[in-house]
Amino acid sequence: MRDALSGCLIFLLLAGGIVLLGVFGYFWGDASWQWAARSWPGGAYGFAIALGLLIPCLLALCLLCLGKAEWRSWRQHLVRTLAMTALSIVSAAAFALGLLVASITIDDGRGRYGHETEPSWAFVTYPWLWAVGLLSSLVTVVAGVSAVALYFKVTRKPSAPAPLTREEPPRPPSP
Numbered sequence: 398m399r400d401a402l403s404g405c406l407i408f409l410l411l412a413g414g415i416v417l418l419g420v421f422g423y424f425w426g427d428a429s430w431q432w433a434a435r436s437w438p439g440g441a442y443g444f445a446i447a448l449g450l451l452i453p454c455l456l457a458l459c460l461l462c463l464g465k466a467e468w469r470s471w472r473q474h475l476v477r478t479l480a481m482t483a484l485s486i487v488s489a490a491a492f493a494l495g496l497l498v499a500s501i502t503i504d505d506g507r508g509r510y511g512h513e514t515e516p517s518w519a520f521v522t523y524p525w526l527w528a529v530g531l532l533s534s535l536v537t538v539v540a541g542v543s544a545v546a547l548y549f550k551v552t553r554k555p556s557a558p559a560p561l562t563r564e565e566p567p568r569p570p571s572p
Contacts, residue, residue, distance in 0.1 A: 414490065418497050426501040430519040430526075441519065445526050448499050449533025455492040457541060459485045502527040 433444035462485035467474040504517035519526055 414493075418493055421494065422497045422501065426498065427518040429498055430501065430517075430523075434522070441523050441526055442529050445499075445502070445523075445530040446533045448495055449530040450537050452492060452495045452499065453534055453537045453541065455488045455495060459488040459492060462488065499527070499530050502530065 430441055430444070434441040437444040437447075439446065462481045465477075466481040466485070467478050501517050502519045502523070504514075504520050
């Protein structure tokens with residue numbers, strides 16, 4: 398009974414989060430890009446670059462926190478497990494919100510399933526904004542993967558040397 402209730406609660410929380418993200422996108426999506434165009438350093442393109450840098454970092458933070466949570470021994474490490482779980486939930490919500498704000502730049506008005514809508518303000522005003530954000534995301538991913546590879550290369554312990562064999566030294570040539 399308790400498992401069923403917790404499963405229903407988790408489902409309701411996820412559904413509520415998805416509805417809240419949809420409401421945010423509907424009511425404040427274009428408004429956030431208009432605000433960014435007016436007051437963000439670099440305008441809307443600077444905001445797109447910042448989102449492109451932030452979104453992969455939030456995904457990496459979410460995955461790292463989920464990996465650090467002590468799921469098997471959560472009762473022994475209760476505070477750490479709850480903190481890592483809470484941080485992963487918060488970073489996943491921020492990741493979804495960032496993706497939602499970034500996806501508004503792709504809304505060209507051609508509706509799916511045959512419904513035509515008015516294109517978003519961000520798409521009309523800055524039609525290549527999505528490309529700037531995507532490029533900054535790709536640069537962030539490449540830099541992050543390179544940094545992790547360099548970290549593991551530097552911190553890797555040297556492997557044990559090959560065991561020495563007892564070979565006889567070479568004999569000098571006979572005259």
